[in-house]
Amino acid sequence: MTAITLDNISRDYGCGIFGVRDVSLAIDEGEFMVLLGPSGCGKSTTLRMIAGLEVITSGRIRIGARDVTELAPRSRNVAVVFQSYALYPHMSVRENMRFGMKMRGTPLDEQDRRIADAAEILGLDPYLDRKPGALSGGQRQRVALGRAMVREPDVFLMDEPLSNLDAKLRGEMRQELVKLHRRLGKTMVFVTHDHVEAMTMGDRICIMRDGQIEQVGPPLEVYANPTNTFVAQFLASPAMNLIPARLTAAGGGLGITAGPLAGALPAREAALYARAAAEPAILGLRAEDVLTAPGPATLPVSGKVIVREALGAENLIGIETDGVTLSARTERQFLPAFGDQVTLHADMSQMHLFNAATGVAYPKGT
Amino acid sequence: MIRRALSHSGLVLACLIVLLPILWVFRTSLVPDHASYSTDLLPQPTLENYRVLFAEKQFGTNYLNSLIVSILSVVLSMPLAAMTGYAFARFRTGGKAARFATLASQMLPPVALALPVFMLYRAAGLTNSLTGLTLVYAAINLPFLTWILMGFFESIPEDLEGAAMTDGATRWGAFWRIVLPVAAPGIMAAAVLGFILSWNEFLFALILGGSKTATVPVALAALQTSNGVQISQVSAGVSLAILPLLIAVRFIQKYLVQGLSFGSVK
Numbered sequence: 001m002t003a004i005t006l007d008n009i010s011r012d013y014g015c016g017i018f019g020v021r022d023v024s025l026a027i028d029e030g031e032f033m034v035l036l037g038p039s040g041c042g043k044s045t046t047l048r049m050i051a052g053l054e055v056i057t058s059g060r061i062r063i064g065a066r067d068v069t070e071l072a073p074r075s076r077n078v079a080v081v082f083q084s085y086a087l088y089p090h091m092s093v094r095e096n097m098r099f100g101m102k103m104r105g106t107p108l109d110e111q112d113r114r115i116a117d118a119a120e121i122l123g124l125d126p127y128l129d130r131k132p133g134a135l136s137g138g139q140r141q142r143v144a145l146g147r148a149m150v151r152e153p154d155v156f157l158m159d160e161p162l163s164n165l166d167a168k169l170r171g172e173m174r175q176e177l178v179k180l181h182r183r184l185g186k187t188m189v190f191v192t193h194d195h196v197e198a199m200t201m202g203d204r205i206c207i208m209r210d211g212q213i214e215q216v217g218p219p220l221e222v223y224a225n226p227t228n229t230f231v232a233q234f235l236a237s238p239a240m241n242l243i244p245a246r247l248t249a250a251g252g253g254l255g256i257t258a259g260p261l262a263g264a265l266p267a268r269e270a271a272l273y274a275r276a277a278a279e280p281a282i283l284g285l286r287a288e289d290v291l292t293a294p295g296p297a298t299l300p301v302s303g304k305v306i307v308r309e310a311l312g313a314e315n316l317i318g319i320e321t322d323g324v325t326l327s328a329r330t331e332r333q334f335l336p337a338f339g340d341q342v343t344l345h346a347d348m349s350q351m352h353l354f355n356a357a358t359g360v361a362y363p364k365g366t
Numbered sequence: 367m368i369r370r371a372l373s374h375s376g377l378v379l380a381c382l383i384v385l386l387p388i389l390w391v392f393r394t395s396l397v398p399d400h401a402s403y404s405t406d407l408l409p410q411p412t413l414e415n416y417r418v419l420f421a422e423k424q425f426g427t428n429y430l431n432s433l434i435v436s437i438l439s440v441v442l443s444m445p446l447a448a449m450t451g452y453a454f455a456r457f458r459t460g461g462k463a464a465r466f467a468t469l470a471s472q473m474l475p476p477v478a479l480a481l482p483v484f485m486l487y488r489a490a491g492l493t494n495s496l497t498g499l500t501l502v503y504a505a506i507n508l509p510f511l512t513w514i515l516m517g518f519f520e521s522i523p524e525d526l527e528g529a530a531m532t533d534g535a536t537r538w539g540a541f542w543r544i545v546l547p548v549a550a551p552g553i554m555a556a557a558v559l560g561f562i563l564s565w566n567e568f569l570f571a572l573i574l575g576g577s578k579t580a581t582v583p584v585a586l587a588a589l590q591t592s593n594g595v596q597i598s599q600v601s602a603g604v605s606l607a608i609l610p611l612l613i614a615v616r617f618i619q620k621y622l623v624q625g626l627s628f629g630s631v632k
Contacts, residue, residue: 080529
């Protein structure tokens with residue numbers, strides 16, 4: 001049993017400053033949990049608290065059936081992969097991998113076997129006798145992973161391990177980590193501020209802000225149903241379009257006025273958001289839901305092109321109208337010039353609606 | 367081309383400014399006293415000055431005394447400085463006050479400490495002993511080395527200890543097995559600086575020592591007699607005094623440069 005349970009854990013720095021505040025989270029055995037959030041949101045602190053490298057001022061942490069709250073890092077049987085890799089610079093790759101096993105008294109032949117296995121899996125065979133200083137970023141990353149693997153820990157904790165790699169290598173390592181997780185089947189907690197990593201790697205993601213959890217769930221579910229404007233904006237690039245809106249009853253249905261957007265909502269959305277009528281609200285539209293052609297549930301919006309990013313496979317277009325900027329992810333053929341006046345079509349069947357005062361999403365279907 | 371020649375000339379000139387006095391001291395050590403102020407390069411070369419120093423002036427004993435107290439004081443203070451520096455670097459030990467006190471101790475003029483230490487030593491019977499001199503040098507070195515090592519430890523990423531501790535090491539194990547080896551260049555650099563500090567120290571050696579425990583700086587000062595300064599013998603003594611420093615710096619040049627630039631690059 002190597003599930004992890006965080007029970008109201010806090011890290012209080014005094015003077016009312018909290019790194020993490022009352023965080024409760026249950027990570028299942030064998031799960032790949034991603035802690036996602038902006039800098040300073042407490043995700044790394046949470047990870048370090050699980051590892052035992054950060055003081056827990058209140059709350060309990062259990063790994064499997066063991067309460068590890070008071071245990072030293074060495075007694076928790078967790079392995080940490082750091083953003084800086086934290087390889088021991090005076091030791092060779094082989095010695096780096098051996099260190100943890102030596103500390104735990106693993107027999108020498110068993111140490112050699114595990115090092116050989118990990119080196120084969122990670123392609124580190126040619127580098128075993130090199131010092132970390134003689135390795136590239138990607139190779140160091142693999143050594144850090146190898147060092148964690150050979151320990152055969154209950155839990156892998158990874159603190160932004162891909163953020164020092166270039167974009168191509170990061171993509172490759174992302175896939176390799178997912179493969180590794182499948183192969184090992186161990187519980188992994190992965191900290192990142194990159195929503196792409198979170199979406200592609202996690203079984204579930206836990207989005208944090210200001211030391212607290214905002215939302216936990218499978219990536220696609222969180223993407224489809226963000227609980228508030230923070231999650232909605234953080235989990236995509238470009239961020240979700242948010243426009244102050246007001247819903248009004250109109251002829252048996254529901255009408256919406258949101259900046260330059262105005263018109264009747266589709267019947268399904270009208271029913272979903274009936275309770276929001278007359279309340280100040282925020283309309284949320286993802287960039288991919290702003291289309292270039294009209295559809296059955298779209299509302300037109302015209303504006304001047306102020307952002308134009310041709311990415312090859314697709315374009316990111318930003319238009320401005322009435323002081324509102326709207327981002328759209330368009331097909332590559334649609335590439336207007338800066339300053340052009342264009343009409344886009346907001347797909348209201350994909351809309352999100354948030355309470356303007358609290359930023360909390362109106363639940364769909366209730 | 368001309369520019370390059372000019373810059374090289376400048377460098378040669380700078381080197382000469384530094385080297386010439388040292389070379390002239392060495393030259394003077396090889397000539398008789400009456401020829402020491404001559405402008406000739408090497409009139410009547412002789413090793414007589416060295417012979418007199420060792421055969422008549424106990425310079426061998428002085429030299430050995432200096433080596434013993436300098437090496438032992440560094441050996442004694444270094445482990446304590448490493449632990450204190452690490453504690454300052456990683457924990458809130460003593461707060462800012464302790465750090466400031468460490469630095470402030472270096473600001474005191476040595477003579478302000480010399481007399482109280484002499485009184486204490488006299489009461490404890492530690493005057494005129496190498497043990498006493500070693501202890502006082504270790505005490506002088508301790509805050510200095512602590513301050514230097516604190517900087518080195520601060521520049522070592524804390525994640526290294528985090529990795530070691532999750533790998534199964536205790537905090538002490540992480541310090542011993544990971545931090546110290548990684549800080550080795552800094553520790554070597556600090557050790558050499560501490561050695562130089564002790565090797566050159568004069569005031570405490572003069573006040574606390576006696577004829578048997580006189581160190582090289584004291585012995586050199588003693589060559590300034592009522593009959594005048596025996597400049598050739600002083601030069602011979604200075605040439606010998608520079609020797610261990612040259613050897614030490616030569617052997618640890620790599621560490622010294624690494625140590626002094628430690629933390630400047632990631």
